Amino acid sequence: MVVLRREIGDVLRGARQGQGRTLREVSSAARVSLGYLSEVERGQKEASSELLSSICTALSIPMSVVLREVSDRVAIAEGVAIPDTIPADFISQFGRDEDLAAV
Amino acid sequence: MVVLRREIGDVLRGARQGQGRTLREVSSAARVSLGYLSEVERGQKEASSELLSSICTALSIPMSVVLREVSDRVAIAEGVAIPDTIPADFISQFGRDEDLAAV
Numbered sequence: 001m002v003v004l005r006r007e008i009g010d011v012l013r014g015a016r017q018g019q020g021r022t023l024r025e026v027s028s029a030a031r032v033s034l035g036y037l038s039e040v041e042r043g044q045k046e047a048s049s050e051l052l053s054s055i056c057t058a059l060s061i062p063m064s065v066v067l068r069e070v071s072d073r074v075a076i077a078e079g080v081a082i083p084d085t086i087p088a089d090f091i092s093q094f095g096r097d098e099d100l101a102a103v
Numbered sequence: 104m105v106v107l108r109r110e111i112g113d114v115l116r117g118a119r120q121g122q123g124r125t126l127r128e129v130s131s132a133a134r135v136s137l138g139y140l141s142e143v144e145r146g147q148k149e150a151s152s153e154l155l156s157s158i159c160t161a162l163s164i165p166m167s168v169v170l171r172e173v174s175d176r177v178a179i180a181e182g183v184a185i186p187d188t189i190p191a192d193f194i195s196q197f198g199r200d201e202d203l204a205a206v
Contacts, residue, residue, distance in 0.1 A: 067173055
């Protein structure tokens with residue numbers, strides 16, 4: 001089974017290591033504890049939306065780029081080939097209209 | 104500021120409504136409480152990796168497709184144009200080598 005937090009952790013760790021930075025440097029820049037960042041990178045803790053945003057900012061990577069990388073990895077793990085253009089039937093399922101009433 | 108759980112909630116709600124299904128139906132299929140699903144859809148609660156997976160299964164949508172839609176929305180909110188081919192400098196940052204040692 002694909003566990004999202006593990007994929008997010010792998011991508012964040014890869015980005016940090018690719019920049020040659022330590023856990024200490026990035027956790028300090030993101031204003032999160034070193035232990036928290038370490039647990040997130042190892043997929044042991046769910047990153048809250050706010051702290052994931054802080055970590056992405058500390059890494060100078062748009063959160064959308066991290067999410068795109070994560071979605072690509074999950075697609076591979078799921079055996080899903082995601083086309084560059086999402087098929088119309090998926091788009092219709094998502095109902096892009098922002099005016100949809102809640103519930 | 105882009106709040107990830109709100110984008111995830113919007114995508115999940117759009118998918119459910121696009122299928123013409125109720126909160127009750129999907130929460131039952133996903134084995135989560137109706138209140139939990141409602142809070143996740145409204146961006147008021149972070150979905151854990153496991154429960155997000157259950158909700159995607161209940162919606163018969165691969166989690167990667169949901170994440171791709173979320174990343175596209177976040178990219179628009181961030182003003183980031185994500186090319187279909189991610190630039191080499193981003194790829195190098197992510198260090199796709201799976202053998203990287205954990206710090």
